[in-house]
Each structure stands twice: as structure tokens, then as C-alpha cells.
Amino acid sequence: MFSLLFKYSLPVFTKGHFVFLSGWPAWLLVVLIVLSVAGLAVLIQYRLKRAAVETQGDAVRLSTRRAWVLWALQGALVALLLVLVWQPAMSVAELSSQQNIIAVVVDNSKSMATPDADGKPRETAALNTLQSGVLDGLNKRFRTRLYTLNGGLNKVESLSMVTPAAAATHISDGLQQLTEQTSDLPVGAVVLLTDGSENSGGVGSGSSIGLAALQALRSRRMPVHTVAFGSSEASHDVELEDVSVAASAVANARLAATVSLQQHGYTNTHATITVRDGDKAIAVHDVTLGAPGVIQTEPLFFSAGAAGAKTLRFSVETLPGEENRDNNALTRPVLVSDGKRRILYVEGEPRWQFRFLRRAEEEDPSVQIVSMLRTSENKIYRQGINSPDELADGFPVKAEDLFQYSGIIIGSVDASYFTPLQQELLREYVDRRGGGILFLGGRASLSDGAWGASSLGDLLPTFLPAGRNNFHRDPATVSLTQQGIDSPTVRLLEDPQKNAERWRKLAYLADYEDPGTPRPGATVLAEMTGGRKRMPLLITENYGSGRTAILASGGTWRWQMLEKLGDPSHNLFWQQLLRWLVADTPGPVTVSASARTLSDQGHIDLSAQVHDRQFHAAPDAHVSAHIIGPAGVNAVLEMMPSQETPGLYTAAYTAEKPGSYLAEITADAAGSKPGKLGEDVLTFQREDGVAENFHREANRTLLDQLARDTGGQAWTAATAKNLPRDISYSEAGISVRSVKELWNMPIVFLLLLSLPAAEWLLRRKWGIV
Amino acid sequence: MKLSRLAFVFATAGLCCGALLCAVRLHAFQRVGDFGFGNAESSTNVKSEFYWSRLAYTSSMQSYGSYGGGYWGRTSWSRDYPKADRQFLVAMHRLTRIDGRPTEQVVRLDSDDIFNYPWIYAVQVQTWSFTDDEAKRLREYLLKGGFLMVDDFHGTKDWENFMLGMRQVLPDRPIEDLQDNDEIFHTLYDVDSKMQIPGEHYIRTNRTYEKDGYQPKWRAIRDSDGRIMVAICHNMHLGDAWEWADDPNYPEQFASMAFRVGLDYILYGMTH
Numbered sequence A: 001m002f003s004l005l006f007k008y009s010l011p012v013f014t015k016g017h018f019v020f021l022s023g024w025p026a027w028l029l030v031v032l033i034v035l036s037v038a039g040l041a042v043l044i045q046y047r048l049k050r051a052a053v054e055t056q057g058d059a060v061r062l063s064t065r066r067a068w069v070l071w072a073l074q075g076a077l078v079a080l081l082l083v084l085v086w087q088p089a090m091s092v093a094e095l096s097s098q099q100n101i102i103a104v105v106v107d108n109s110k111s112m113a114t115p116d117a118d119g120k121p122r123e124t125a126a127l128n129t130l131q132s133g134v135l136d137g138l139n140k141r142f143r144t145r146l147y148t149l150n151g152g153l154n155k156v157e158s159l160s161m162v163t164p165a166a167a168a169t170h171i172s173d174g175l176q177q178l179t180e181q182t183s184d185l186p187v188g189a190v191v192l193l194t195d196g197s198e199n200s201g202g203v204g205s206g207s208s209i210g211l212a213a214l215q216a217l218r219s220r221r222m223p224v225h226t227v228a229f230g231s232s233e234a235s236h237d238v239e240l241e242d243v244s245v246a247a248s249a250v251a252n253a254r255l256a257a258t259v260s261l262q263q264h265g266y267t268n269t270h271a272t273i274t275v276r277d278g279d280k281a282i283a284v285h286d287v288t289l290g291a292p293g294v295i296q297t298e299p300l301f302f303s304a305g306a307a308g309a310k311t312l313r314f315s316v317e318t319l320p321g322e323e324n325r326d327n328n329a330l331t332r333p334v335l336v337s338d339g340k341r342r343i344l345y346v347e348g349e350p351r352w353q354f355r356f357l358r359r360a361e362e363e364d365p366s367v368q369i370v371s372m373l374r375t376s377e378n379k380i381y382r383q384g385i386n387s388p389d390e391l392a393d394g395f396p397v398k399a400e401d402l403f404q405y406s407g408i409i410i411g412s413v414d415a416s417y418f419t420p421l422q423q424e425l426l427r428e429y430v431d432r433r434g435g436g437i438l439f440l441g442g443r444a445s446l447s448d449g450a451w452g453a454s455s456l457g458d459l460l461p462t463f464l465p466a467g468r469n470n471f472h473r474d475p476a477t478v479s480l481t482q483q484g485i486d487s488p489t490v491r492l493l494e495d496p497q498k499n500a501e502r503w504r505k506l507a508y509l510a511d512y513e514d515p516g517t518p519r520p521g522a523t524v525l526a527e528m529t530g531g532r533k534r535m536p537l538l539i540t541e542n543y544g545s546g547r548t549a550i551l552a553s554g555g556t557w558r559w560q561m562l563e564k565l566g567d568p569s570h571n572l573f574w575q576q577l578l579r580w581l582v583a584d585t586p587g588p589v590t591v592s593a594s595a596r597t598l599s600d601q602g603h604i605d606l607s608a609q610v611h612d613r614q615f616h617a618a619p620d621a622h623v624s625a626h627i628i629g630p631a632g633v634n635a636v637l638e639m640m641p642s643q644e645t646p647g648l649y650t651a652a653y654t655a656e657k658p659g660s661y662l663a664e665i666t667a668d669a670a671g672s673k674p675g676k677l678g679e680d681v682l683t684f685q686r687e688d689g690v691a692e693n694f695h696r697e698a699n700r701t702l703l704d705q706l707a708r709d710t711g712g713q714a715w716t717a718a719t720a721k722n723l724p725r726d727i728s729y730s731e732a733g734i735s736v737r738s739v740k741e742l743w744n745m746p747i748v749f750l751l752l753l754s755l756p757a758a759e760w761l762l763r764r765k766w767g768i769v
Numbered sequence B: 001m002k003l004s005r006l007a008f009v010f011a012t013a014g015l016c017c018g019a020l021l022c023a024v025r026l027h028a029f030q031r032v033g034d035f036g037f038g039n040a041e042s043s044t045n046v047k048s049e050f051y052w053s054r055l056a057y058t059s060s061m062q063s064y065g066s067y068g069g070g071y072w073g074r075t076s077w078s079r080d081y082p083k084a085d086r087q088f089l090v091a092m093h094r095l096t097r098i099d100g101r102p103t104e105q106v107v108r109l110d111s112d113d114i115f116n117y118p119w120i121y122a123v124q125v126q127t128w129s130f131t132d133d134e135a136k137r138l139r140e141y142l143l144k145g146g147f148l149m150v151d152d153f154h155g156t157k158d159w160e161n162f163m164l165g166m167r168q169v170l171p172d173r174p175i176e177d178l179q180d181n182d183e184i185f186h187t188l189y190d191v192d193s194k195m196q197i198p199g200e201h202y203i204r205t206n207r208t209y210e211k212d213g214y215q216p217k218w219r220a221i222r223d224s225d226g227r228i229m230v231a232i233c234h235n236m237h238l239g240d241a242w243e244w245a246d247d248p249n250y251p252e253q254f255a256s257m258a259f260r261v262g263l264d265y266i267l268y269g270m271t272h
Helices: A002-006 A010-015 A026-055 A064-085 A122-141 A171-181 A211-219 A352-362 A420-431 A482-486 A496-504 A557-562 A569-583 A700-710 A720-726 A746-766 B003-033 B083-095 B112-116 B132-144 B155-169 B201-205 B238-243 B252-269
Strands: A017-020 A088-095 A101-107 A143-149 A153-156 A187-194 A224-228 A237-245 A248-250 A254-264 A270-277 A280-288 A296-303 A308-316 A329-337 A341-347 A367-376 A379-383 A407-410 A436-440 A477-480 A523-530 A533-543 A546-551 A589-593 A597-599 A603-610 A622-628 A634-641 A648-654 A659-669 A675-687 A714-716 A735-741 B053-056 B105-108 B119-123 B147-151 B175-177 B217-222 B228-234
Touching: A002 A746, A010 A088, A026 A064, A064 A746, A101 A122, A101 A171, A122 A143, A122 A187, A122 A720, A143 A171, A143 A187, A153 A171, A171 A187, A171 A211, A187 A700, A211 A700, A224 A700, A224 A720, A237 A308, A237 A329, A248 A569, A254 A270, A254 A308, A270 A296, A280 A296, A308 A659, A329 A597, A329 A675, A341 A352, A341 A569, A352 A367, A352 A557, A352 A569, A367 A569, A407 A569, A420 A436, A420 A546, A436 A569, A477 A482, A477 A496, A482 A496, A482 A523, A546 A569, A557 A569, A557 B112, A557 B132, A589 A659, A589 A675, A603 A622, A603 A634, A603 A659, A603 A675, A622 A648, A700 A714, A714 A720, B083 B238, B083 B252, B105 B112, B112 B132, B132 B147, B132 B155, B132 B228, B147 B252, B155 B228, B228 B252, B238 B252
Parallel strands: A101 A143, A101 A187, A187 A224, A224 A714, A248 A329, A341 A367, A341 A407, A407 A436, A436 A546, A597 A675, B053 B105, B053 B119, B119 B147, B147 B228
Antiparallel strands: A017 A088, A088 A735, A143 A153, A237 A254, A254 A296, A270 A280, A270 A308, A308 A329, A367 A379, A477 A523, A523 A533, A533 A546, A589 A603, A603 A648, A622 A634, A622 A659, A634 A648, A659 A675, B175 B217, B217 B228
16 A cells, blocks of 8 residues: 555665755755745735625635635645655665575574464464565565574575474574675675574573674664564463572572563462472472463572582473473572581670570581680680681681681670771671671670670671660560561571461570661561560671671570470571571682573683682682583683783683583682682583573564664564565665655645645535635 | 467467468478579579579489478488589689579479570489479470589499489480590590599598499480580589588598589580
8 A cells, every 4th residue: 555655665765865856955945835835825815805805794705714724735735846846756775686695594493393373383384484475576686595593594505404493593693693604795684584582591581682793784784674473472381481599509508599480371370389409309389370471480498408519400380281391490500519618606605595506507517616615714615626726816816817717606795805906807807808797695795795886886787776784684585577588597487477477486585685776788687575675686787798697685595495396496597597697708719600501502601709818819820620511521721810800710611512510610829828729619501402492482572673773674474475575675785776756656646636626625615616 | 367368379379370381381482483584683593694403303212302392301302402502603603704693593394494494403313203294304305405414323223213214314325434535524624534522421431432332433425416415423422512612621622623523514514
């Protein structure tokens, strides 16, 4: 219809430039139109007045409003005629016939084998579209090259070679590859037939066209015409969108994972999410599926279990009638370390809290308490030490001695017990070294130990109350805050509400200390009520690179003695709290990777932050990565120091085979004090063909955006028949600028006839002919 | 004096005596009812971190008394009570940083209140006997983390009687002899060489032993993690050494040893 009225197709108008061929200035046209229209207005005004005088009181048959309608019609006609005199035309770049190449790219990934509503696979629909005239139409005017797109781009000779079996869809990589492969060829446009299930970022990473690919296309002005296949959503499917879980954990630590899923066709249906370590189910979580197409997030908590490199499998049960059963599970590598995190516990007086805390941690293979207890004025009783020299001189006075601990607990110890140097070390320990300090309530703790007035007052997560009489040996009941209910740190039972109820029923604390009011940014996980006053019990806060916390009581030991024999609450609470304290404390070497799961490609960037014994960046270390992978993969890489960031070392690696990989990074000091600085380990995995099982619904939004960003057009199978005609308007390849005159458009003749006709008809109606 | 007036005098005297007896009984009741976490108002029952807790148990020798009869009279569990306890607490205050109450606390096995006191001391344990509920409560107390020190029983017969009760509480736990290098002898003082600590009878007899208990036995029962939960002082009497420490006739070396061992045991109980 558009072409019928306007003679040319839409791209002529959207891609071309409007010009006048007469050579006369455009301003003159504007002036003439204005003068003409104004002249008509004056004339009409004059005739209206004259008619009023002549009729002398008789009814005027042509009202003012009708007169201006006629003026508008006459003005439009005059303006149109003047425009035609100036010879309007469209100047548009057009591909030269038979000189340009059209790259026809067909997605042959597995998702294209998905049958849609009509029962036909998407690939069949795509090939049918090409074979039902589109390819012939293109071949008549251009040369065509056939490609398949999957994890990369492959040139094929005929459509018979296209089968939807490839394990990935990397549209960005494919298009970028196309621009590189055809850099010396006159490619006029790209026709991309796909469902848009881009998965170059892996599962759960979202999908978009990479900036590099877009820039490569734009630099060659190469339009991409997308032809979308497939339905936009499945009728019955549950899909895991993503799983977020820590990359590493200490043995038996409580891990928190967030599972995102969405569904179509199963609203309000119950399903079960299971976490498996090998064949063993380590967590089961029931969910009620929410609204269709909406991402639903479910938290999961489970034990990390014994040490080792693990591949945890998160799955949602397959529901009856699911169209895609391959998108119900995801795997994540998690490294569980058995290295004991050592926590220094400084206690100023023998207390039951000290004893029961130590006993709780003796059950935890991941944490070791190293304690120094002031048993008498001049005696310190040490436990958990590695050598007779450790802490022999009391609390450390050197950074390298203090910074070896992953966490610090300060019990009933007056602030003045620490020298100014030691206080500064404590601050550095949290702020720079990234350690965690837990302050306990007690007779000489917090405000009663004058901590508020010390130089470390701002290290605490609360504003301490005034005075030194805030510790009370009176019972206090406990409960969780909403933040505590949501936190894994204080989770004694899996179910959040049952956990909150369990906390409310815990035996009362033997004592409590008013910790004051939380600082902005602090998190209160648990509260207590003592002496009819409600106060924070457990407060946490991030400070600098580390974290601090207050447990404002020395009486949690009653949970062990007063609850039933075998009740795990006391020990579990302490184990989880202390794991939180040390979990994020970095070692001297901290390694990270660009990705934990590599989807259908093996490139990974490793980086290691290396510190010396005082925890300053170590720019002159010797750092190497030992990589062990599947099927005997064994490689050693030298990591190179970054020029921008001191202490940062990087290396690139390509995992050729699918499977789990382990990278051990070792840093040795160079220079005057040689020796091992530290080591760290990480795991990653390469998955081939997994991402293609996810997001199989057609991503028309992505394809529309790609077409729009490159100057192409988004097509469907139904509209693609016009593609060979419209594709020729492109500035890529070998193109000529053609001029399309507009004076002879049917719409022009229609207007030239219809404007006077309309005036005549109106005059007839109003009786003023 | 008229008979009626005489009767009035006797009646008044009787009432006064009755009131006095009631007051005594009430006092006893209040002592029992006063178990718990101390009283901020009291100078002696002050709230503290550590309570010297003496176990009051029913005795297999009823003539020595039990809960029901003569509770505050001469009983097995209260041997040396309260002087030994208080003199030990004086030493504990002087020599350690433990925040302890200056007076002792009596705990019993017929109430869960015992779980508020993670360290308890018992003497004359050859006479103890437990109902099933009491044995269960003491077992749970120990397995949850409570610490029990037993003292002042001597010779073979006493050991057998002690074990009758102990096997009711912990049927399967082995009893071992403690070595000098065991951590329990090194928490506050390094007590490397130990002697038999006699009771006050030593002043009169110059004998360190009683009955056929010629050799001191430093023994213990450990939990499944190897921590001592029952410390057994057999063939010796530390309680008397504390009690008679201020007697110039009682040898200083016995008293000093008893204090050092007692403090080590408390520190062990508060650190392990």
C-alpha cells in the first residue's frame, strides 16, 4: 500500500535525503508559499467584507469559519504546486546491482531445532523462508554468501548443509567475525535468520550484542536485517535463570545461594529445588511458582560440607508437560577449603563464655581458636597456639604477628589493656588487612571497658552509651530482627519463620550489656530484652576492608547448658558467627577469575592480588599459576605484574576441554627477604552445549535492537518476501547514490485532484458555487 | 500464781517457741528457694560469673541425713561446709581474675537449676546415691559441658561405693589415672609433683591416709573429645586442707598444694 501511494518503498524515505532538483533556493519556495497563502487570506478577507456591505443586513451565506476552510484548501493546493515546481526528490544510497555481496547468516544452534506452535522446527521455517523466494530474490540482484552462526561463523556452500545441532549461539562473535572475514569484500548487508537466543555470556548473564561487534558493523555501515523465528514464550516451562553462590567456602560453613527461576504455564504450582553435591542431596527447598514470565528469587542455605573442589548442581524438579526439560538445572563450582582459619581470642578474665565458645569451635574443623586468657594479674593462659613462642609476650605488637589471624575476638578486656600501638594495629587489622573483630559484652567490655573513649571507638558498630555501669548480670531474652531472619549468620533452622520462633524460645542470656545505638550502616541481627529494655544484641558492620561486630553479652553459654542435651543451637550459632567473621578475610594471595563458568569457549583471565607479610601490596613477587584440568590437563603459567595496580598479577588461559579446572596460585617474595608469601586456589569450569538449553524463546527485542542499531530492518517470516527489494538501500559495499523524483508519485496526483474537488464539493454543499 | 495465769504463760512460751521453729524452717526454705543467680541486693549472695557450687545429694547412708531430714545438720555432702568453701574462695579472689561470689552455692540434682552452675564440687561421694532422674540429670549436666570435682573419699570400699553412683550416671565412661603433665595440672600453677593431701586428722595422727587409701589417686573421666568432665581426688581430702589452712598445726605444704590443685581444676573447668 505504501509503495502504491508513494511509488517507492519505505527505506527510500527512511534512509534517503530529501532534495530539490530545480536548483532554486529553498528559502524562495518558503517565501512564495507564505506570500501566496497570505495573498489568498487577504483576498478572502476583502471579499467577505464586500459581501457583508452588499447584502446590507441579509444573512451572509459564507460564514467566516467556512471561508477559512476554503482558504486552507486553496493554500494547500498552491503550496503543493509550488513544491512541485521546485522538483522534489529523494537522494538515497543504493547497492549496485550484481556488484555487492549479501551475507545470509543462518543460526544453526540447537535452539533452532525447537518446534514452535505450528510443530515445525525454527530451522525449517528459516530455510523455507529463504527457499520461498528470498534467496532467489537476493541472487537476482546481488551475490550471496551463506554462513551458519553458532559459537562462531562458518561459510557454507548450500542450505542443505545447515542443520540445527550446534552447541551455542554467539551472535556478537559471529557478526564481528563476519566483518573481519569480509573486510576486503563488498558486503552490502547482512541477513540474519535466527531466534535471537544469544548466550555468549553463558546462562544467567543476560543477552545483548557486544559493543565491539556493533562498532565493527557501524564502521562499515553494514546494516543487519534480522529475520526472527520462534515464539516469544513457551506455553509450559520452568527455567532456572541463574544461581548465585560463593565461589569458595571453608569446610562445613553455612552457604547461602540465591536461585532465580521463571515459569510459564505453572502459576501457583508447587515445585522443589534441590542442591546436590555429586549424588548426595544437601538441600531441598519447596517453592510455589509465581506469576508467569516474572523472575522469582529463592534463597537457599546449606552446609558446604567437607573440603574439596565441588561442582554443586542446582535443579528444579521437572513438572508434567514441560516443553524444555534441559533448562531445569545449573551447576556451579565451589571450592571448599579445609585450611583452618585462626581466630585470636583475647579474654581479660576467666568466663564461662570463653569456655563454651572454645568448645563450640572445637567441633568446627574450619576454625581454630587461639586464645590468650588473663587468669591472674600477671599470668596469661594460652590455648591453641602453634608454638611455645606464639603470644608468649602477650598481645602482638607487630603487624606480621597480628595479621596472621583471620579474625579477632575481644572479650572482657578494658581498652587500656592495649597500648596505643596495639590499638592502631587493631584498626589497621580491620581497615587495611580486611580482618574481622568481634567484641563481646562483659564486665570490662564495650562502654564498661572504656572502649567508647578509646581511639578505637569508631571501630565499633554502635555508639556506646555513657558511663561504665552498663553491664548487668541479669537475664535477657533474645529475638531476631527482620534482617536477622533474612541472614544466614544467625540461621539455626532452615525455615526463616521457624528459625525466628526458635530464637524467641532460646534460654535467656546469663547477662547483658547495653551496646548503645547502632551506627548508620550497621546491621542489627538480633535483639535482647533485659531489665524491660530492648537493646541490640548482635550488631555487624563493614569497616574499611574488613568488618566488626558486637555480641553484647557474655552469657550465651546458658543456651548450651539449659537447652536439651544435643540441642545444636549454641554451637551452631557460634560456628556460624565466627565463620562470618573470617569468611571474607583475605589471605596474602587472593586470586580471582573473569568467569567461574565458561560457556562454549575456554578463554579465562586470572588475576592475583599479592600482599607481603605486613599486608602491603607486593609489586616484586614471583607469581605462578598451576592449572589442573580434565583429561590430564596440567599447565604452569607465569603471572605478570600489572603496570597500573601494584601487587596485581595477571595471566590469560584457555581451557580447551570441558570440565572442572583447579588453579593454584603461588607467590614467592623476591628481593632481600625471599620466601613464600602465600597461595590461593580457585576453581572454574567449562560447559559446552549447556547454555543453548536456556532462553530458547525467540528474543525479538534483541533482534529489533540489532537491526535498529545497524541501520537494518527487523523482519518476520511473513514479511521477509520484501527483503530482497528493500535491502538494496544501503551505504555499505559498492553503492551509488540515486535520485528518486517525487513529482510523479500517485499521492501527488491524488492530492492535486482531491484538494479542488473537496473545495468544489464544500461550495456545493454550502450553496456558494 | 493462778493456774490460769500459769497456763497463759506456758501458752505464750509455747507460741513463741513455735514461731521460732517456724522461723528456722522458713529460713531453711529460703536457703533452698534462693538457688539461682544471686541477688544484687545481698552483700554475700552477689551476682557473679563463678559460683563455688557444692553438690547436695541424697545419701545412701540415711543416718547421715538427706534432703528430707536434717538438711542443715551433719550430712555427707556438707563435710567441711561452708568454711572450706569460703576459705578457698578467699584464695581464688586473691590469686585469680575470676569474678566469683565470696560465698558458696548449694546445688541439688532434683532441679534443673544445677545447669546454671557449670562447675560443681562434691565430697564424701562414697555415700551418694541417685534416683534415676537424678542420675539422668547429672549425666546430662556433664555431657552438656558441666564439670564435677569429687573429693574426700578413701580406700577400696569408698571407691566401690563411689563407683556405684558413678556407673549410674556414666555407665560406659572409663576412668583413668591423670599424669603429671596433664593440662589440668598446668592451667594456673604447674603442679608437677603431687603428694597425698590429708585431712585434719593428720594433726593428731601424723597419718596422710585414711582407711586403706594409702596412695593418692588423681583420676578423671573424660568426654568423647578427651576433655575432663569428672576430676576425682581419691584417697585425699583437699576440702580439709582448705578448711584447716588457717590452723598453725596443719602443714602449709598440704594446704598450698590443695589450693593450687583446686585453682587449676577451676581454671581447667573454665577453659576446656
